[in-house]
Every structure is written in C-alpha cells, then in structure tokens.
Amino acid sequence: MRRLPPIDLHAHIEPDIAASALTELGSLIFAATRSLNEAELALSRSDPWTIWGVGCHPGLVGAQKAYNPVRFSELITNTAYVSEVGLDGSSRVSMPTQQATFDSILKALQATPRIVSIHSYAATETVLDCLTARPIRGAVLHWWLGDEEQTRRAIELGCYFSVNASTLKRLELIKLLPIDRLLSETDHPFGDRATGRGRRPGNVNDVEESLALIHGIDREETRRIMWRNLARLVGNAGCGVLIPRAARVALASVA
Numbered sequence: 001m002r003r004l005p006p007i008d009l010h011a012h013i014e015p016d017i018a019a020s021a022l023t024e025l026g027s028l029i030f031a032a033t034r035s036l037n038e039a040e041l042a043l044s045r046s047d048p049w050t051i052w053g054v055g056c057h058p059g060l061v062g063a064q065k066a067y068n069p070v071r072f073s074e075l076i077t078n079t080a081y082v083s084e085v086g087l088d089g090s091s092r093v094s095m096p097t098q099q100a101t102f103d104s105i106l107k108a109l110q111a112t113p114r115i116v117s118i119h120s121y122a123a124t125e126t127v128l129d130c131l132t133a134r135p136i137r138g139a140v141l142h143w144w145l146g147d148e149e150q151t152r153r154a155i156e157l158g159c160y161f162s163v164n165a166s167t168l169k170r171l172e173l174i175k176l177l178p179i180d181r182l183l184s185e186t187d188h189p190f191g192d193r194a195t196g197r198g199r200r201p202g203n204v205n206d207v208e209e210s211l212a213l214i215h216g217i218d219r220e221e222t223r224r225i226m227w228r229n230l231a232r233l234v235g236n237a238g239c240g241v242l243i244p245r246a247a248r249v250a251l252a253s254v255a
Helices: 019-024 036-042 061-066 069-078 095-111 124-133 148-156 171-176 193-198 205-215 219-237 245-254
Strands: 007-012 028-032 050-052 081-086 115-119 139-142 160-163 182-184
Touching: 007 115, 007 139, 007 182, 007 219, 028 081, 028 115, 036 061, 036 069, 061 095, 069 095, 081 095, 081 139, 095 124, 115 219, 124 148, 148 171, 171 205, 182 205, 182 219, 205 219, 219 245
Parallel strands: 007 028, 028 050, 081 115, 115 139, 139 160, 160 182
Antiparallel strands: none
C-alpha cells in the first residue's frame, strides 16, 4: 500500500508560489487565504496536492470591508475548502462587523457545505454561539483554545479540531479532543514557530509524534487516523468531487 502523505489542514502560502515548490513539500496542504481577492488569485491555480481556500480573515480590516456575499458564494463553487474565516476578539474590526460577515458565510455554507477552517482567537464562546445558530457540516476549529466546557460543547456540535505544534503546549486540552475528530495543521508561518528550522507547510512531524505518544499508537497509525477523519469530513460536507484526483485516490484507500 502506498504511504499516505502528511495532512496540513491550515497553512498560509503565497498564491504565486511555484508549482514545483508545492510538490516538493510532499504533503496534502489546505492553503488558507485572507481575503476574497487573494482567494480569487489562488483559485486560478490547479495543484495536485494543494487545496486552496476562500477566506475573509476576521483580523483584517481590508478583507472584512471588501467582503461581498455574492462573490463569496460564487468563489466557493470552485473549491472544497473555506478558510480563513471566523471571529477574533483582538481584532481592530468591530465584533458586530465580524459577526455579520461570519453569519453571512455560515448562511452560504448551509446551502453549499464545505470543509471550513474556523478562527476563534479570544472569541471561542461567540464562535460556538454562531455555529449553534447556523449549524453547518464540515466545521473544523483551527488552533482551538477553548476551555473544557467550550470544548465539550464544540464536540456536541459535531466540530473537528486541527492541531498545530503550538497547540501541543496545552496537553490537558489535547487530551479532551477525541482522536476521531483530530486533524493536523501547521498554520505556517504562525503556528509552527516551535518546530525551529523545520518550519514549512506540511511539516506536521511534531504533531503526529505527540498525538501518537498521547494515544499509545505509532505515528503511521496516527496519520492513517487523520486520513480517515478527513475522509469522513469530506463525506459529511459532500465536496469530494472538488478534491484533486490524487488526494481523492488516497481518501478512497482509507474509506
């Protein structure tokens, strides 16, 4: 059986990167964008192991101001992935403005489900309130920092969680997350600072090794579980046809 590549469910990559540079990373990478303009540029590409997202970052004034619901709905027809979206309690953008944008995005995703990587820094409770008001399929809480009660609530809502090297510092939180809801990420170049010289999109070695140790399994099985989780997530969102062929073949091998 062919060895499965690592999964990086949330990384930031410049849309003009050379195709060969992406291939050399040797991972399935979900590349988040920060604005609809960046997303439109990224979606003009076709990369066998990179899935480009449609995003409107809650921390960016320009991205929030330029958000257009019609344009967002049009862009997500071309990809299986939406990111980076959500709420940020430290943003210069007012929370009412952020919530209006996020609610519009969730409304679109109720009609057109996708894998959605959700930002919730300093706004975990409010994000869960939004997901309760507008339930969606395919929700992944990126770099989750909620407390125990919020984490249990997120699990009940059906959310998945993507874990990076920085998240691993909160061992008690990691132990609360069901292994069948976990996915690996780098959040390159932000969440992988602890990996030192090995920082690059797709390098989730630290995450895989730590999760394997926590759950008493080997690293290969940890990666296989991540792929099963991704396959389930893709199935729940019904967006498999938009996954690049090479990745679809890998997903079929673990189904």
